Amino acid sequence: MNNTDATRVLEENKKIIEGQLENIDHDDGIIGLLNDVEHLSVSDRILSVCSGVKPKSKWISTQDFPSNSQELAADTGPSGTYRMLLQSSVSSTCSSFNCSSAESDEVFSEGETTANRRNTMKRCRSWRTFLTIMQWSLQRQSSWVQLAGHQGNFRLSEGGEVLKRFSEVEAVCLQALMVDPLRSFVPQYYGSVNRGGHSYIRLEDLLSGLKNPVIMDCKMGVRTYQEEELTRAQTKPTLRADMYLKMKKADPTAPTKEENEQQGVTKWRYMQWRDCNSSSSTLGFRIEGVMMDNGTVHRDFKKALTAVQVTEALLCFTKSQLPILKSYHSRLQALGESLKESPFFKTHEVIGSSLLFVHDRTSKASIWMIDFGKTIPVPSGMELRHNVPWALGNREDGYLIGLANLSSFLGQAIDQVASRQEKNNEMETTDTNVQQDERKIESQAGLDEQAEATVNVTRGTSSKQYSQECAL
Ligand SMILES: O=P(O)(O)O[C@H]1[C@H](O)[C@@H](OP(=O)(O)O)[C@H](OP(=O)(O)O)[C@@H](OP(=O)(O)O)[C@H]1O
Ligand SMILES: Nc1ncnc2c1ncn2[C@@H]1O[C@H](COP(=O)(O)OP(=O)(O)O)[C@@H](O)[C@H]1O
Known part of the structure; x- marks a missing residue:
């Protein structure tokens, strides 16, 4: 270059x-x-x-x-x-x-002043x-953007692929998903590769081919922690200072007196607090992050808590573009159908997995299932329903609760935009009628004025003088 x-x-x-x-x-x-x-x-x-x-x-x-x-x-x-x-x-x-x-790794030489x-x-x-x-x-x-997840987990690769740090759990899921009815909703999985001493999962880059993609990551399910996280917190609690700080930063009043004294919380406590302070536990999903076409990122999970707020967020994310909203809606419905058919879905507890919404200004829009790092099989013979509340031991994740809500909010967003457009059309029609009426009136007035002018000319006065006379 x-x-x-x-x-x-x-x-x-x-x-x-x-x-x-x-x-x-x-x-x-x-x-x-x-x-x-x-x-x-x-x-x-x-x-x-x-x-x-x-x-x-x-x-x-x-x-x-x-x-x-x-x-x-x-x-x-x-x-x-x-x-x-x-x-x-x-x-x-x-x-x-x-x-x-080649230069020394020392940043400062001995004799430098503090100001220097x-x-x-x-x-x-x-x-x-x-x-x-x-x-x-x-x-x-290159269109690639990582909206959520762990820093340093991804690297770019050639030929429309992204590499994600290898996880056995995720690799096994992806392998199974490649031969499942959900296959068309999951990025293509190309196996694994070693780079720079680390193993990576090779995935289709879902942003490839999009121009200034607009992206939304929705984390699905009523909980984002595995059952074992809760068990561990009860039996062998490990305090996490980083999670305590994240919690305190988001809401200084959130940690208890004891947690403040310990300057730490268990992972389960943090995750559960996140779920309860976002729409996860109530709506079965939360918007983790949105990136607009100008690169603006929104990640405030507290701003989309209620149905109304989420619908508003969807309208904002799609800039109320009806074709995009409709594409998303039908893709979600198709996903719902495939989930019903999927042996994988029936037999896996899907935790912390996201739906990645992507569209661009050419109105290409799609939704993909990503992140299977915490998706684990249930014991053989067990099947999950995914649409019932979770209770410790039942392994339910509430994925379908989230999907149904998302689908319903998209439907509401579509209705809102459609009715707004209808109103606008009505107003336009009314405006056109009014304009036509106005034009008729104007042209009638023009005729009247001409007639008056004729009369005035006959009288030997200008129309201005005539008005003045009338005013008097
Ligand atoms: O999003 P924030 O609030 O920062 O919290 C993150 C997410 O919950 C991660 O889940 P996900 O990967 O589903 O996004 C989780 O990773 P796990 O997947 O390991 O549970 C992180 O745990 P740690 O990685 O332990 O820090 C936790 O710190
Ligand atoms: N196949 C993919 N194509 C494009 N973007 C991806 C893909 N997989 C993940 N991403 C991006 O990376 C982010 C984090 O992905 P995720 O799998 O959830 O990582 P983590 O396991 O670290 O949480 C997503 O929000 C998305 O922006």
Whole structure:
């Protein structure tokens, strides 16, 4: 990539990046990709590359990036561009930088003053931020976006595939799903592969071919923890400080006195709190995240709690486009039919799995089942109904409760848009009638005026004078 290309890439992505950065919910930090931006202005974030400051190697070392960026840099395809950017001089206005770690890993030399250190730190952070943004931005160029889930779990691959960190549980499910009636609702599974010392599951990239995809991740089910999580919390509780902090950040009043003292909660407690403070436990699903076509991410699970709020969220997500809403609705209905037929579904407890809604401005729209990392088979001979409440031991997940609600809210959204359009049409018809009437009146008035003018001319006065006379 030459300097001009690199500058063009920057320009092309600046707008999207700005939209993303301005709207980003810092709580989730867009899955950690933009984990370092809060103290910088947008222009600083974007233009830090042009500051002419060459960072010290530690800060451009890939070890400082989200874990998958190191692997991205070694990849080909869209991410290969990223690698080239890392290795090339970015633009004539930018200083060159490269990834080699030839320089010392020391950030600060012995004799530096605190002020110098602070300045250097700030500049280095700008660089790191820039590289992080470029990574994200190039990912956007390739359409790939990870909306939810674990940081560093994914990496890009060639030929419309994504690689997800290998999980035996998930691999076994995907294998079974490839020969199940649900097959057409699951990304194609191509087996596993080793890259950079890690095993990955090879999956069809569901965003491939979409232009500026709009995505929604809906986590299905009335609970997102496995039964064993509850058992473990009761028998061998392990306190999680990270989950305590996440909980406290979302709602400072949520942790109990004891939890505040311990500065920790069990995983089950956190997950259960998340389920109860979102629509999961009541509606059987929750909107985990939405990404709009300009890159804006919404991840506030408390904003879509009720049926009305979820319907509103669906209208917002689809920008009230009837064809898209209808496509989603019929896809959900088809999914419902396949679930009824599926031996896999009958015999698996589906926990923490999502429906990924994707569409783009060309009105391509689809829904996919993803994330089977916590989907486990029930004991042989047992079958799940998926539409009844959960009680410890019954293994029910409430998946179909969520599906029925989602489908009903989509139906309501469709009705709302359709009736709004009908009203608009009626108003347009009324407007047209009114306009026609007005035109008739105007033309009649014109005729009257002409007649008056004739009379006035006969009288030897102008119509203006005539009006004045009338006024008098
Ligand atoms: O979404 P937030 O509120 O951040 O909480 C996450 C999700 O619940 C993850 O579930 P999912 O993968 O279904 O999204 C879960 O991973 P598990 O799949 O391991 O349960 C994480 O547990 P830990 O990975 O243990 O942190 C938990 O921290
Ligand atoms: N096959 C895929 N194609 C495109 N995007 C995907 C695919 N699988 C996952 N994603 C993206 O990654 C996110 C997290 O996926 P998920 O499987 O739930 O990960 P985790 O197991 O880490 O929770 C999803 O919300 C979606 O944005």
